[in-house]
Amino acid sequence: MYSEIIQELSSLNKDDINKIVLSKSKQEIQKATVRPMLLKNNRKWQIEKIINNQAFHSNIEYHDLESDVLSLLEKYEFCDINIILKGKTISYRVSKKKKLFRNEHKTAVKNNTILSHDVPKKYILEEGMPILPLVDLGVFDSNFNVKKSKYDKYKQINRFVEIIADEFKSYDKDELTIIDFGCGKSYLTFIIYYYFAFVKKINVKIMGFDLKDDVVKHCNAIAEKYNYKNIRFITGDISKIETCQEHVDMIITLHACDTATDYALFFAIKNRIKHIFSVPCCQHEVNQQISNKNEFSIILRHGLYKERFSAILTDAIRCEVLQDHGYEVDVVEFVDFENTPKNAMIRAKYKGKQVSLENNMHLKKIVEEFSIRPTILKLFGEKYLRDGE
Ligand SMILES: C[S@@+](CC[C@H](N)C(=O)[O-])C[C@H]1O[C@@H](n2cnc3c(N)ncnc32)[C@H](O)[C@@H]1O
Known part of the structure; x- marks a missing residue:
């Protein structure tokens, strides 16, 4: 066998x-x-x-x-x-x-x-590099070695940067503007800033958005301490931001909770932002709404399957909506499942491709079959939901 x-x-x-x-x-x-x-x-x-x-x-x-x-x-x-x-x-x-x-x-x-035993593990941003904010954030010790308790997070943010770096390896402009939605303690925000500003030497500008004012204040204090001029953190609710005054090239989200990912994607679509790197998590919304009276009810019978299926359905719908708005989309496992089970990254790039209306019909059928109203579809209204709810 x-x-x-x-x-x-x-x-x-x-x-x-x-x-x-x-x-x-x-x-x-x-x-x-x-x-x-x-x-x-x-x-x-x-x-x-x-x-x-x-x-x-x-x-x-x-x-x-x-x-x-x-x-x-x-x-x-x-x-x-x-x-x-x-x-x-x-x-x-x-x-x-x-x-x-x-x-x-x-x-x-x-x-x-x-x-x-001879060759250390290679990361794009190695231990020992003077990424000073990571010391303040408790990821590095004072010798710039990764603290044991933060190793999984360090691996996640490094892989995230690696994937972005791969996309930007032949980037020929010297400016780049990024928004990190749901930045939290901003490990990722700072490491991306460090990569573009000090390794790639690009004039990068990053804005981190988060609901938590104390965390935002702390991150701004760290940026100021190290004279990181083009990174700033803003207290705000993603669901309330629809447009941006300045040109933005990329949005990122790492484990932005539940529907926060939908608002971030909606913002990116509305503003035709070229690059999206988004790792969703806690897809509770669909899990709370979903039901089925037909043969698909067996998928929902066991809590664990219902939760996983709801998460996959949520993200698959998000991918369809992106595709429907001219994005080329793929989904990749960005770290091992053992590192975090929330390990699926949606990578999307705006190409302006038009998609057939058939796609909308598929989405309409799915939301009816499972009686769901995911936020990403509600934000686009009647385009996807028959009653325009
Ligand atoms: C699990 S943490 C992830 C933080 C960070 N991206 C990381 O991976 O370390 C999710 C963050 O999203 C923020 N968040 C959730 N909903 C939000 C919203 N509607 N607007 C802004 N931030 C939000 C939370 O405050 C929290 O800091």
Whole structure:
């Protein structure tokens, strides 16, 4: 049964493999992870086994990957197998009847993270860089090393910057204006400012918006302390802002709560802002509204599925609306699920493409089928909702 996986593994370019995660074993083992590594400049694989919450490590030769993964699969009878590659993840699942199911999905292109005792993990904004606001915000210690408790957040903001940097690698203007909606403590806002102002040396201007006045004041004080002239924070409710006096090139949102993402996207669409990078979270609105009297009711029977389905439906509708307004859209996993389950990023770029009216009909059908009125559709009124509600 596992031979199909090994066959696929041997057909892959090994340089593209970020890691292989084996889980759901019938034995005492919780998980096994295989990662590429460099040991005294020799390429190897490191196997990490988690047994009774303890990690056990061993290294294997580079050419032994297939045979050793097969041994692991056979010995521990894993049922979930994820091969995480640059740009996509291939997943296999073994059913109770021992049938193998294969699936694959796109992820943001990520350079192979080589784990090494010789080579440190590479981030676009490395530990040790003097990003002073991150010390004030408690992400770095005074030696600019990431604090353990902030490692997941640091990874998120670094990946966020990496994805933006990739989009702007051939940017030839020397000015850029960005709004961060729901900036909160503004780790992301400051790191993006640092990247464009000090690494790319672009005349960047960033505005962070948040409801919380105390947090906004604190962020403005940090910006002032380090003489970061073109970054400012404003107390405000996203739902109340429709237009902007100045030209804005990009909006970002990272975990802006519930419908705050809708207002941010609405703002971007209304103002034809070219770049959108948005990672939504807490999609409660649809979860509270959704119901179905037809065959789809089975999706909603269990709370967990209902919550996840509502989140996916909310974001899928947001993507359709963006597409409908001339944006090219894709969705990528920007960090691993283990880092945060809210890990799907909507990336959109305004291209001015016109979309057929059929799209609106699909959205109208969906909102009726599930009796939902998501904010993003309400904001556009009758275009999507039959009664124009
Ligand atoms: C989970 S925090 C995320 C903060 C930050 N982006 C990050 O990832 O660290 C969400 C933030 O969105 C802000 N927020 C929620 N609704 C908002 C609204 N309608 N207008 C402005 N800010 C809002 C909250 O005050 C909070 O600081």
